[in-house]
Amino acid sequence: DVKVTQSSRYLVKRTGEKVFLECVQDMDHENMFWYRQDPGLGLRLIYFSYDVKMKEKGDIPEGYSVSREKKERFSLILESASTNQTSMYLCASSPGTGRHEQYFGPGTRLTVT
Amino acid sequence: GENVEQHPSTLSVQEGDSAVIKCTYSDSASNYFPWYKQELGKGPQLIIDIRSNVGEKKDQRIAVTLNKTAKHFSLHITETQPEDSAVYFCAASSPSWGAQKLVFGQGTRLTINP
Numbered sequence: 001d002v003k004v005t006q007s008s009r010y011l012v013k014r015t016g017e018k019v020f021l022e023c024v025q026d027m028d029h030e031n032m033f034w035y036r037q038d039p040g041l042g043l044r045l046i047y048f049s050y051d052v053k054m055k056e057k058g059d060i061p062e063g064y065s066v067s068r069e070k071k072e073r074f075s076l077i078l079e080s081a082s083t084n085q086t087s088m089y090l091c092a093s094s095p096g097t098g099r100h101e102q103y104f105g106p107g108t109r110l111t112v113t
Numbered sequence: 114g115e116n117v118e119q120h121p122s123t124l125s126v127q128e129g130d131s132a133v134i135k136c137t138y139s140d141s142a143s144n145y146f147p148w149y150k151q152e153l154g155k156g157p158q159l160i161i162d163i164r165s166n167v168g169e170k171k172d173q174r175i176a177v178t179l180n181k182t183a184k185h186f187s188l189h190i191t192e193t194q195p196e197d198s199a200v201y202f203c204a205a206s207s208p209s210w211g212a213q214k215l216v217f218g219q220g221t222r223l224t225i226n227p
Contacts, residue, residue, distance in 0.1 A: 004156070031213055040122070042202060043157070043217040050213075058214075059115075090156055100145045100206050100213045104156030 004105035006091055012111045019078040021108050023091030030096025032074035037088040049074055081112045117205050119218025127226050132193055134221045136203035137185040145206040146186045150199045157202055198225045
């Protein structure tokens with residue numbers, strides 16, 4: 001089975017702090033994604049990566065950056081956390097090469113106070 | 114453009130009845146349509162998907178239908194059971210969006226009443 005793990009299930013940070021969310025997949029997938037999930041808005045794509053050191057902006061990249069130094073790891077960075085970044089963050093991976101199905105991690109619920 | 118609309122936002126059905134969730138998409142080039150189920154405290158899990166060259170796909174009690182002309186697709190769950198209670202998301206993918214990107218609907222909270 002594909003396994004996508006996220007470093008924390010719950011995280012509480014202060015406004016202005018730098019926040020790192022880590023995601024690791026164990027199936028040698030090409031693509032990795034970061035979403036945020038908010039009630040009534042579904043899943044919105046923040047950033048995605050289709051190869052090591054490659055990244056593409058999603059629909060809501062403002063206030064976020066990402067890093068993919070190794071194929072299995074994709075990190076989401078909040079340079080200066082703000083209260084409107086309080087949300088559920090979901091990481092996903094997909095095989096690539098024409099296969100679209102995405103596999104999700106359990107999510108990190110981030111609260112910024 | 115990239116837009117997927119999902120209805121209804123909440124759905125309550127009696128155990129044993131059927132449930133239907135509908136989605137519409139905006140990009141006529143969309144060619145892949147997955148459905149995800151998210152249980153409480155977990156990430157979304159793929160339950161069924163369909164490609165644009167197929168009109169219907171079934172897997173036991175769940176089925177998905179696709180109408181390319183009308184640009185909508187639906188999830189059908191028959192003989193519903195309490196464990197079907199969850200939030201369901203539809204999504205669409207288009208070659209013009211790049212890198213197997215998915216655009217998700219807003220989600221439907223399905224409650225099965227015993």
